[in-house]
Every structure is written in structure tokens, then in C-alpha cells.
Amino acid sequence: MSASNPAEGADMSDAANGGSDRTFTDVIFDLGGVVLRWEPHRAYEQVMPPDQVGDFMDEICFKEWNLRHDAGRDWDEGEAELISRMPHRREAIEAYRRYFDQTITGMVPGTGAIMTELRQADKRILALTNWSADLFHPTRRRFGLLNRFAGIVVSGEEGIAKPDPQLFKIVFDRYGVDPESAIFIDDNPHNCDTAEGLGLEVIRFTDATAARRRLVELGLLGERPVVPGPMYHIAKRKQWEAAKEHGNYCWSTRRVTYETQGFVHCCRAAQVADVRKRSYSDLADDELVVLQLDPSSVSAPVIMETDPATGEEYPHLYGDLKPADVTAELPVSAVVGAAL
CATH class of the missing domain: 3.40.50.1000 (HAD superfamily/HAD-like)
Structure with a gap:
């Protein structure tokens, strides 16, 4: 894989021409x-101190070496060629493929x-x-x-x-x-x-x-519609408490991660009861927490999408849910009761 890191604020192509x-x-x-997001240095940080990674990537001409694999070169062949010239670097040379998963650090x-x-x-x-x-x-x-x-x-x-x-x-x-x-x-x-x-x-x-x-x-999109709030996300209480402690909530809905889904499932107050029944019916209310969010102030875009199974529209958060996004932590009964 290859990517560049353009200077912040670089002009968009043809931006001066307005539309088309x-x-x-x-x-x-x-x-x-x-x-x-692709951060290739993360793989090498598994086998050497971070401050040595840049020099090592320069030593092996990483961009050119990696591009040859992007173009179809066999990894065994590519690694063997480098190791033959730098046998003392075997562990580091093999680290990129071995730890590649850690170079993909999430969605942009x-x-x-x-x-x-x-x-x-x-x-x-x-x-x-x-x-x-x-x-x-x-x-x-x-x-x-x-x-x-x-x-x-x-x-x-x-x-x-x-x-x-x-x-x-x-x-x-x-x-x-x-x-x-x-x-x-x-x-x-x-x-x-x-x-x-x-x-x-x-x-x-x-x-x-x-x-x-x-x-x-260019006329493909209009201004993003305002999604009225509040909206809600049901979480398992233990998972949410762990997220607040570690700063990372990885879930989209029950048993489905944010990475697997691509967004975080949310709903309106009137939909909380149905979501709870459909996905969390085997759990007691005290095992759950309903997170309230304001679509206008969350850290990622909110897009309304139709659930093909029910025909209902739901708000989806296109970013990981951060503890700072949450305006209130509520018991299920408080939201369901207010919606009735």
C-alpha cells in the first residue's frame, strides 16, 4: 500500500474553478x-524503539520496496532479497508483513x-x-x-x-x-x-x-441535512464503564464492532424500546445504559439511514463513539417511559 501525507491546507484540485x-x-x-488510516511505522515499532524506525525505513528504501509488493511481488521473495543483503536485520524486515494489521489504525x-x-x-x-x-x-x-x-x-x-x-x-x-x-x-x-x-x-x-x-x-452532494436531537445508543453497562476508563468504545451495537459495521447504531427515543427488545431482551435493565447524544455536537457526522428490515429511519454515527460525545447516561426506564 502507498499513500502520501500532503501538507495541511493543500488546495483541492480545480477548486479555483468553482463548479463543473x-x-x-x-x-x-x-x-x-x-x-x-495507514501508519506503516507501527509494524516496525513492535520490534525496535520508535525513534529508530525512521532510519530503518530509509535504510531499506521502504517506499520503493513496498510499492513493488503493491505491484504483485511475492512477499517471500521480497523479504528474502533484503535479508540476503542485511541478514542482521531479519527480524525487522519480516516485521512489516507479520504486524501489518497494526499499521491499519482505523477509518479516516x-x-x-x-x-x-x-x-x-x-x-x-x-x-x-x-x-x-x-x-x-x-x-x-x-x-x-x-x-x-x-x-x-x-x-x-x-x-x-x-x-x-x-x-x-x-x-x-x-x-x-x-x-x-x-x-x-x-x-x-x-x-x-x-x-x-x-x-x-x-x-x-x-x-x-x-x-x-x-x-x-461539483453538484454530487448538497449541504448535509441537520439531524434533530437528541439521539440514543444502548450499551452494555460494563462495556461502557470500561470505555470511560480506557477511552475506547469499540462497539456499533451488541456483538458487532464499529470496524465491522462502519458506523455506530443510534436511535430516537421512540425507538429505544424496540431496539432493546430486539437486541438486548435477555439482559436486565441494570445491565444496560442508554447514552444520550446531541447530533449537532458529536465528534463525527450523523447520517439518517433506512433499515431495510423495518423500513424505519435511524441515525448512524460515522465515527467511533467517544465518552466526550455523551451528554447523559440514562437508565432504560427513563427513556422508554418518557417516550410513551
């Missing part, structure tokens, strides 16, 4: 640095909400990523948000990597994409240059807020 007279049907996302804030809004606006979303095939498959299983793409082209499966134009053309041919009707979102300037040369509208990703602003300018 083109009609867009497809949006193609890069993954690392746009949808998922706000991008999941944009993906959902584009789907609600009847735009097709695709992904084009530089990623080793062997390392991509477990990541795809880990993050449910990736299932929302209509298709994903992985460089390691194709044997070529961005910015090679041929990888873009695979997306065009496989999914019937007209470059004149498509937008490409990536944080790497070289990839953006290639995409622009192929006729795609390009958004150079710096953060989700700026990317969404550009999508509004």
Missing part, C-alpha cells in the same frame, strides 16, 4: 489515507459518511488501491465499510500499481466507467496527475471536510 458542467455518475476512492474520519451520502444520491462508488493482495484480504474482512463499494481494484491482484495508467484502465473496462463522468479521490499527487491526464475529475484528498466541500461544488 460535467455530470458525474461514479466516484473512485483510493483506500490508504482516504478511507483507512468522515469518509464513511461521504460514501453513504453518495450512495444515497444514487452515485456509484468504486475503489482503486495500491495494496498487496495477501495483505488486503484480511483487511477487507476486518472493515465492513469496504463492502459498500460496488467494486474494488487491488494493484497486487493485477500486477501493476498506481500511478501506472493501465491500472486505471482496468477500472474503466471492468466497471464500464466513463472518465468524463467520474471523479477520482486520492491523497497521492502522482496518482492524481495520472488520473487527470486520463480525463477524470480529481480531488486531491487532505481531509473529509474539504473533499465533501468539493463534491458539493
Whole structure:
């Protein structure tokens, strides 16, 4: 996988032109640095002090070495080649693949909400990523948000990597994409240059807020609707107490993590009783806590989505639920009773 870290405040491509007279049907996302956070140094920190990682990555020419694996090189071969030159570095060289899961540190804030809004606006979303095939498959299983793409082209499966134009053309041919009707979102300037040369509208990703602003300018999205509050999330009391102690609440709903789902399930006061009956009927009220949140002040976007099973609309928090987001911790009876 490869990604860049553009300077904060970098301009969005073509931002000075305002809107566009083109009609867009497809949006193609890069993954690392746009949808998922990728911090490769985390793998090496498992086997050496953090202050030594940068020098080691320079020593092995990490960006070039990793890009060759993104383009399909076999990992055993790649590691063996480095070890033959630096046998004293075997443990460190093998650390990246061994601890790769720890380099994917979560979802990029706000991008999941944009993906959902584009789907609600009847735009097709695709992904084009530089990623080793062997390392991509477990990541795809880990993050449910990736299932929302209509298709994903992985460089390691194709044997070529961005910015090679041929990888873009695979997306065009496989999914019937007209470059004149498509937008490409990536944080790497070289990839953006290639995409622009192929006729795609390009958004150079710096953060989700700026990317969404550009999508509004291009006419794909409108201003985000205000979700009236309050909204509620039912949690197991022990899990919530642990989250307050450690600062990390990893759940979307019962037995489903935030990473697996891609958002945190919430509901209106009038829906609390049904959610409690459907998902927590075997637990006593004192084993649960109802968390009250204000959609206008939480740390992540809130999107209303329809549950296909019930036809009801529910508010979904597209970010992990932080203790600071909670305005009140209530017993189930207080919310259910007030809603009756």
C-alpha cells in the first residue's frame, strides 16, 4: 500500500474553478489515507524503539520496496532479497508483513459518511488501491465499510500499481466507467496527475471536510441535512464503564464492532424500546445504559439511514463513539417511559 501525507491546507484540485458542467455518475476512492488510516511505522515499532524506525525505513528504501509488493511481488521473495543483503536485520524486515494489521489504525474520519451520502444520491462508488493482495484480504474482512463499494481494484491482484495508467484502465473496462463522468479521490499527487491526464475529475484528498466541500461544488452532494436531537445508543453497562476508563468504545451495537459495521447504531427515543427488545431482551435493565447524544455536537457526522428490515429511519454515527460525545447516561426506564 502507498499513500502520501500532503501538507495541511493543500488546495483541492480545480477548486479555483468553482463548479463543473460535467455530470458525474461514479466516484473512485483510493483506500490508504482516504478511507483507512495507514501508519506503516507501527509494524516496525513492535520490534525496535520508535525513534529508530525512521532510519530503518530509509535504510531499506521502504517506499520503493513496498510499492513493488503493491505491484504483485511475492512477499517471500521480497523479504528474502533484503535479508540476503542485511541478514542482521531479519527480524525487522519480516516485521512489516507479520504486524501489518497494526499499521491499519482505523477509518479516516468522515469518509464513511461521504460514501453513504453518495450512495444515497444514487452515485456509484468504486475503489482503486495500491495494496498487496495477501495483505488486503484480511483487511477487507476486518472493515465492513469496504463492502459498500460496488467494486474494488487491488494493484497486487493485477500486477501493476498506481500511478501506472493501465491500472486505471482496468477500472474503466471492468466497471464500464466513463472518465468524463467520474471523479477520482486520492491523497497521492502522482496518482492524481495520472488520473487527470486520463480525463477524470480529481480531488486531491487532505481531509473529509474539504473533499465533501468539493463534491458539493461539483453538484454530487448538497449541504448535509441537520439531524434533530437528541439521539440514543444502548450499551452494555460494563462495556461502557470500561470505555470511560480506557477511552475506547469499540462497539456499533451488541456483538458487532464499529470496524465491522462502519458506523455506530443510534436511535430516537421512540425507538429505544424496540431496539432493546430486539437486541438486548435477555439482559436486565441494570445491565444496560442508554447514552444520550446531541447530533449537532458529536465528534463525527450523523447520517439518517433506512433499515431495510423495518423500513424505519435511524441515525448512524460515522465515527467511533467517544465518552466526550455523551451528554447523559440514562437508565432504560427513563427513556422508554418518557417516550410513551
